Amino acid sequence: MGTQNAVLLNCLRAIVGDAHVITDAITMQSYTIDWTGRWQGEAVAVVRPGTTDEVSAVVAACHERRIPITAQGGNTGLVGGAIPSAGSIVLSTQRLNSIDTIDPVGRIIAAGAGVTVAMADDAASKHGLQFGIDLASRDSATLGGIVATNAGGVRMVRHGNTRAQLLGVEAVLSDGAVLSRWIPLVKDNVGYDLPGLLAGSEGTLAIITKVLMKLTTPPPETQVVLAGVSTIEAALNLCDRMRRHGLTVEAAEIMTTDGVALVCSHSDARHPFGQPSPLYTLIEISSSGDTEATVLEILSASADTMDDAIVEPGPARKLWQIRESHTECISRASSTPVVKLDVAVPLPEMSTFITALESALAAEFSEVTPILFGHFADGNIHVNILNVPTAASNAITDRVFEIVAAHHGSISAEHGIGRAKKSWITLGRSPVDIRIMKQIKSALDPRCLLNPDVLLPTASAESTQT
Ligand SMILES: Cc1cc2nc3c(=O)[nH]c(=O)nc-3n(C[C@H](O)[C@H](O)[C@H](O)COP(=O)(O)OP(=O)(O)OC[C@H]3O[C@@H](n4cnc5c(N)ncnc54)[C@H](O)[C@@H]3O)c2cc1C
Missing domain, CATH: 3.30.465.10 (Uridine Diphospho-n-acetylenolpyruvylglucosamine Reductase; domain 3)
Structure with a gap:
């Protein structure tokens, strides 16, 4: 360890106490490897301040010595944003928990x-x-x-x-x-x-x-519908009918037959219906009246567009488990770190987007397994690609984003840019946008010490992507 780092560590220990400056390699691993296993970083130390004053003193000490800092909360981010670059410290917020x-x-x-x-x-x-x-x-x-x-x-x-x-x-x-x-x-x-x-x-x-x-305010009671459908349009129409009947949509999710089968084989979830459906939509609804009666009426009027359906009063954890276990089961099932592309497209384009995506992946990358799911009523589809040879990961990402852009979508619906999508940010932001973001960054962080390798593109990425 260099003298400069030793001085820094002593200073950090004086601020937060010895127990909260972690430097041993094994303990640091859970802070330097991300949830997906795809991103691994290196840090001088993990520092866990317990108050705002301690955070301020830690940041000031790093500022003085020009040491970069990566803030980290639960480390559940899916784009590598909480993973430090070599020479940084991880500032964990775990103790700011009151x-x-x-x-x-x-x-x-x-x-x-x-x-x-x-x-x-x-x-x-x-x-x-x-x-x-x-x-x-x-x-x-x-x-x-x-x-x-x-x-x-x-x-x-x-x-x-x-x-x-x-x-x-x-x-x-x-x-x-x-x-x-x-x-x-x-x-x-x-x-x-x-x-x-x-x-x-x-x-x-x-x-x-x-x-x-x-x-x-939580709804007084909810009903959860899990319906097997053949098309995205049928799922969107079901959601639309619920709203037109005065019901409030509390959540609206989509899963595919491959995703549900994968979850059932990698968890204790059970297949919901006797016969599989191409798609499954899970919709949680509330209302001020008799929600169950209205839901049953809508389902019976929509019977010709559905393969099967179950209705349960919320929270209906078993039905939700099928959806919520997707991320974890997908990680378990893939032979390589999953390429996770969380995208959004306008609702009228969702169906053609999915068809274009599935056929491009099947034709051009036949060795990979795509599993799609997501918060579809927000236009959000999580594109998870399993078994991707490391060398193919950028080419697949390029191809998926090309299809997203052709459908007027966003390359990051909710997970952010992090490290994973930094090279593609120009597909979502114009040169003027990026210039303004860089100006904001340098106004707030002129020494570029806060998560310097995340979000904003490097000069070469800008010139190759524009
Ligand atoms: C099973 C699973 C399901 C998920 N579902 C969803 C979902 O439905 N929707 C969704 O949006 N995301 C989802 N995520 C992604 C993730 O949970 C979210 O991005 C979440 O907001 C990250 O919170 P975190 O505390 O774990 O942040 P971290 O992973 O620790 O950090 C994420 C980013 O925020 C920064 N950061 C963290 N704390 C601070 C702070 N105090 N100050 C400044 N910067 C900070 C980090 O530097 C990093 O860039 C899911 C992840 C998993 C594993």
């Missing part, structure tokens, strides 16, 4: 960045409320992480993305200064929306230490 207040009248939660989504939802439920973001990684994903990635999740169709629910942040800037934009008001138009700017910034603009977020 819930400061829940205001049941204003419906607001104030909590540390390291609080998990599940903890926030549990705390809200004690006041008869609900945390508006929900995702299968809820037990590990943190509030700082969902803000930094602007996470979507299964309730996005109902409550919007994380940015839509964010009221305020406390965050440490790259020189250690603390930004506190902390107004518990849903109406506040005084100047630029700085919390909104940090939403989706992927640790490149500031380290979020606390968040102030809206809470929602």
